[in-house]
Amino acid sequence: MAQPEYVIVRCKTALNRVHGMPFRWSLNPYSGCRHSCVYCFARQFYVKADHGDRTDFAARILVKENFPNVLRQELSKPSWLGESVVLGTATDPYQPAEGRFRLARQTLEALLRHQNPFSMLTKSPLVFRDLDVLSELARVATVRVYFSISSVDLDLWRTVEPGTANPFKRLEVLRALRQAGVPAGVLMAPVMPGLTDSLASIDGVAKSASDHGAMFFEAAPLRLMPTVKEHYMEFVRDEFPDLLARYERAYPGVHAPREYITALQKRIQAVRAGYTFADDHQRERSRQFNPAEHVHQRQLARACVSRLRRHFALKQQRRRQRADYRGSQSKRRGG
Numbered sequence: 326m327a328q329p330e331y332v333i334v335r336c337k338t339a340l341n342r343v344h345g346m347p348f349r350w351s352l353n354p355y356s357g358c359r360h361s362c363v364y365c366f367a368r369q370f371y372v373k374a375d376h377g378d379r380t381d382f383a384a385r386i387l388v389k390e391n392f393p394n395v396l397r398q399e400l401s402k403p404s405w406l407g408e409s410v411v412l413g414t415a416t417d418p419y420q421p422a423e424g425r426f427r428l429a430r431q432t433l434e435a436l437l438r439h440q441n442p443f444s445m446l447t448k449s450p451l452v453f454r455d456l457d458v459l460s461e462l463a464r465v466a467t468v469r470v471y472f473s474i475s476s477v478d479l480d481l482w483r484t485v486e487p488g489t490a491n492p493f494k495r496l497e498v499l500r501a502l503r504q505a506g507v508p509a510g511v512l513m514a515p516v517m518p519g520l521t522d523s524l525a526s527i528d529g530v531a532k533s534a535s536d537h538g539a540m541f542f543e544a545a546p547l548r549l550m551p552t553v554k555e556h557y558m559e560f561v562r563d564e565f566p567d568l569l570a571r572y573e574r575a576y577p578g579v580h581a582p583r584e585y586i587t588a589l590q591k592r593i594q595a596v597r598a599g600y601t602f603a604d605d606h607q608r609e610r611s612r613q614f615n616p617a618e619h620v621h622q623r624q625l626a627r628a629c630v631s632r633l634r635r636h637f638a639l640k641q642q643r644r645r646q647r648a649d650y651r652g653s654q655s656k657r658r659g660g
């Protein structure tokens with residue numbers, strides 16, 4: 326692939342409010358992603374925001390240079406309650422640009438400063454560079470790092486994720502994070518019909534995750550939003566023409582047919598049953614009591630109390646300043 330163009334931009338906000346997802350806040354220090362996965366759903370956001378067309382997504386990367394500064398200000402506001410945030414929902418925060426611009430690292434440092442819980446999704450071994458911040462953060466807040474691995478078939482990997490590092494390199498970094506006490510696991514997403522949805526394919530990823538000490542293993546089916554569908558279908562037409570008719574039948578809309586998803590979920594469950602991930606133990610121990618949730622609630626409560634204290638201290642200080650001012654004014658009039 327040719328060298329990407331990096332465009333330096335300034336952002337007005339860093340914390341992005343999310344609707345219709347299982348999380349409420351996201352952080353994306355870059356727009357566009359050099360990893361160029363053929364199924365990437367973030368392409369639609371890039372095109373919708375008028376940053377370029379679907380091929381620019383991997384070639385023209387927007388770098389929000391003031392992102393860490395804006396985030397630090399937002400996290401310091403009394404109105405911010407320390408809710409969990411997700412880093413990297415519309416871009417990979419550890420794509421090659423991060424080696425040069427270090428925005429993801431500064432984002433982690435800001436979160437650490439505020440002991441703010443967060444989770445992250447990446448396909449890049451570069452995250453190992455920031456192990457010091459991550460392990461510190463994992464000690465003081467709820468942290469979850471997802472390594473996205475769609476296949477461990479190396480021929481297929483090169484075709485579907487042309488700009489990413491070898492999945493086994495990601496798994497090595499996952500192991501290092503786990504050894505440093507950082508909760509990390511594997512997200513096999515998306516599972517692609519006819520390419521990675523067989524029992525053997527799902528088992529290959531789950532086994533590799535287990536062998537590398539993943540704390541959890543999750544998987545999700547392919548969704549094809551409008552711009553993404555255009556891009557993905559072009560890929561299927563070029564690389565796997567035999568599958569094209571099947572995809573056209575299965576994806577008149579965004580989702581695969583319900584029966585297909587049910588059957589896929591059964592296969593995922595069957596594979597998961599063959600392995601024990603650390604999260605499974607934890608889930609078993611906490612059927613009635615979820616420690617992670619408890620810790621998060623405590624962090625939220627602590628954040629609220631300290632913000633309220635700051636708020637009242639500030640109010641008191643202003644009241645004193647007003648009283649002093651009135652005193653000096655009346656003295657001057659009296660004098």
Ligand code: SF4
Nearest residue numbers: 358361362365416417
């Ligand atoms: S790494 Fe993630 S954000 Fe980047 S192209 Fe792949 S799916 Fe999209």
